[in-house]
Amino acid sequence: MAKNEMLPGTLGMLILRVLQPGAMHGYAIAQRIHQLSNDLLQVEEGSLYPALQRMLLKGWVKAEWGVSETNRKVRFYRLTPAGRKQLETEMNDFDRVLAGIQAVLQKA
C-alpha cells in the first residue's frame, strides 16, 4: 500500500480511536495517527476535515474551543458517548472482516 493511502472506511475508525483517551485538535489527530502507525499512514487535511465534519453531524464527536500547545485558539474534538459506541462497533466489524480476509488468504 502506498504511503498515503488508507483502507477505505478506516479513517473514521482511526480518528475515533485516537480521540478515545481525550480531546485533540485536527493537526494533533493527523500527527498521532502518523506516529502510531510508525509513519506508515499519513492523514491529509483533504480527508481529515470532511471526516471530522461527518462525525460532528453524526454526533460521534463534539468540537470545543481550547488552546493548543503552540498557544493558538483552536477547536478540540471530543468523543461523545455515541462516538464511543460507534468506535466499538467499527472495531468489532473491522476485526471480523480482517479475520475473514486473512482466513481466505491463508487457506486458499
Add this chain to the structure above:
Amino acid sequence: MPEFFRRIYFLLNRRRLERELAHDIAVHREMMSADGRKDFGNPTLLREQATEVWGWGWLERLVQDTRYGFRVLHKNPGFTLIALLALGLGIGANTALFSVVYGVLLKPLPYEKDNQLVVLHQAFQKTGQKNVGFSVKELQDYRQQSRSLAELEEYHQMSFILLDGHEPS
C-alpha cells in the same frame, strides 16, 4: 438530538461553522509549516469539501444559481419583459381555456346522481323529422310506460311580446 436536527442546525449556523472550520484549517497549516512540512492545497476547496458533508451543497448552489438568474434578468430588461409577457400570455391563455373546458365538460352537474341524468329527444321515423317537441299526452305516455326512467320533466322555451295592456299598432 437525531442527525436530522443536527443537519438543520448546521444549515442555520453554517456561516459561523464555516468560519470555525476555516480557522481550524488555517491553524492546521501553521502547525504543519512549523513542523517543516509544506502543503500547497487550496484552503477554500478544502473547506468546501468538508462542508459538503453537511449535505446542503445543493441548496447553496440553488440559491447561487437563482441569484445569478435574477442578475442576468436585471441586466437585460428587454429580454425580461418579453419573457414575462410570453409566460403571462401562455399561462393566462391556458388558464382561460381550461376554465371553459372545466365548466363545460368536466365540472359535475349540480344534481344528485348526475351520472344517471339523460336528455330525451324524439324523432318521427316516417316523416324523418328530428327533434320534435313533446306533447302533454306524449309526456304522460313516457312517464307511465317507460321502465328506464325514474322521473321525467319537460322544459321548453317560448317567446312573448309584453304589450302592457295595449294592442300592437
